[in-house]
Amino acid sequence: MLSPTELLADLVRIPSVNPMGRTDLPPAITHEGRVTDYLEAQVRLLGVEYRRQPVAPGRDNLVAHYRPPTAPPATLLWEAHQDTVPVDGMTIDPFAAAIEGGKLSGRGACDVKAGIAAMLAAFARLVREQPPGSAAVTVAFTVDEEHTFLGVQELVRGGLAADFAVVAEPTGLDVVTAHKGVARWRTETAGRACHSSRPQDGVSAVYRMARLLAAVEQYADRLAASRPDPVLGPPTLSVGRVLGGTSPNTVPDFCRIDVDRRMLPGESAAAALADFEAAVRRAAPDVPFRSEMALDCPPLAAADHPLVAGLGRAIDAVAGRHSRHAVPYGTDASSIAAAGVPAVVFGPGDIAQAHTEDEWVELDQVERAAEVLFRFARGAGA
Numbered sequence: 001m002l003s004p005t006e007l008l009a010d011l012v013r014i015p016s017v018n019p020m021g022r023t024d025l026p027p028a029i030t031h032e033g034r035v036t037d038y039l040e041a042q043v044r045l046l047g048v049e050y051r052r053q054p055v056a057p058g059r060d061n062l063v064a065h066y067r068p069p070t071a072p073p074a075t076l077l078w079e080a081h082q083d084t085v086p087v088d089g090m091t092i093d094p095f096a097a098a099i100e101g102g103k104l105s106g107r108g109a110c111d112v113k114a115g116i117a118a119m120l121a122a123f124a125r126l127v128r129e130q131p132p133g134s135a136a137v138t139v140a141f142t143v144d145e146e147h148t149f150l151g152v153q154e155l156v157r158g159g160l161a162a163d164f165a166v167v168a169e170p171t172g173l174d175v176v177t178a179h180k181g182v183a184r185w186r187t188e189t190a191g192r193a194c195h196s197s198r199p200q201d202g203v204s205a206v207y208r209m210a211r212l213l214a215a216v217e218q219y220a221d222r223l224a225a226s227r228p229d230p231v232l233g234p235p236t237l238s239v240g241r242v243l244g245g246t247s248p249n250t251v252p253d254f255c256r257i258d259v260d261r262r263m264l265p266g267e268s269a270a271a272a273l274a275d276f277e278a279a280v281r282r283a284a285p286d287v288p289f290r291s292e293m294a295l296d297c298p299p300l301a302a303a304d305h306p307l308v309a310g311l312g313r314a315i316d317a318v319a320g321r322h323s324r325h326a327v328p329y330g331t332d333a334s335s336i337a338a339a340g341v342p343a344v345v346f347g348p349g350d351i352a353q354a355h356t357e358d359e360w361v362e363l364d365q366v367e368r369a370a371e372v373l374f375r376f377a378r379g380a381g382a
């Protein structure tokens with residue numbers, strides 16, 4: 001079996017760019033299929049039970065199981081995403097996997113192929129060594145984390161037979177136990193189109209949206225001033241895009257805003273949208289509108305589970321120390337936690353390197369992450 005560093009180098013050399021809705025990217029670098037094939041070949045070599053779980057055409061999660069010879073004290077789920085963000089503007093060869101000064105560089109090196117490599121190496125070592133008393137481990141390498149979370153949603157839809165999950169993201173070998181959630185919805189106003197030379201004959205959806213937007217801005221201000229979480233801060237709302245109209249000489253019959261709402265633990269996307277609609281309706285009662293949810297990544301609340309301490313002990317044994325903290329970015333962990341499996345985020349690398357023009361990861365961290373995960377599974381019954 002390959003070392004974590006060898007696995008990481010192979011994975012970075014295989015592009016798995018998430019087009020994130022774009023159509024201008026070459027097919028030779030987009031989507032996860034080539035990485036899935038590679039991971040499948042690796043787990044097939046191990047002789048374990050695995051399956052490709054179809055998510056979208058040509059996009060599969062890969063799920064593999066290690067079942068120890070004796071009854072396991074727990075079943076762990078290790079999850080990492082196969083996709084990366086695009087490579088525009090990168091100042092290095094994104095797929096060269098160059099190693100220099102203890103760092104491996106390339107797109108996905110840090111986010112999150114380093115995490116895949118650590119998880120797969122630790123998984124392979126469990127299969128090879130079969131340490132007595134170890135946990136059962138399911139590895140799930142999912143698609144589309146960087147855009148619409150399709151992979152993890154399909155993973156949880158099938159039901160998760162696990163007691164505790166570790167989701168790989170670059171945490172610098174610390175444990176992330178909480179983050180905000182994200183809800184995104186589209187809100188539309190309608191109008192009546194007519195020729196712009198007789199605007200009095202029509203109803204402008206854009207003017208309607210302008211009145212609505214004034215109410216939305218006030219609502220966003222109130223939200224930002226509302227009860228802050230001591231660690232995560234307040235909930236927030238932002239309008240990221242306005243679309244409307246068809247031509248300069250037509251009174252527009254359509255306008256749409258794309259709303260991004262960051263949620264605290266305890267909030268749900270449905271309740272956030274309902275509150276938004278009620279507030280906007282109060283402030284602009286004469287403006288008809290409709291909303292449609294586009295994305296729901298729930299918040300992650302602090303996992304209070306004995307296996308959080310177990311993971312912490314494994315980190316301390318390998319890295320000497322660790323911290324538990326919250327982060328501002330969202331991860332697949334919250335979807336897994338919402339499906340009933342307590343989840344934390346852990347992995348090699350620094351989030352500051354994710355999505356950057358010269359993305360890299362410290363190889364020492366990748367090797368240590370693999371050691372941590374192996375020890376965590378081995379000691380899960382302690």
Ligand SMILES: [Zn+2]
Nearest residue numbers: 081111112169
């Ligand atoms: Zn990531």
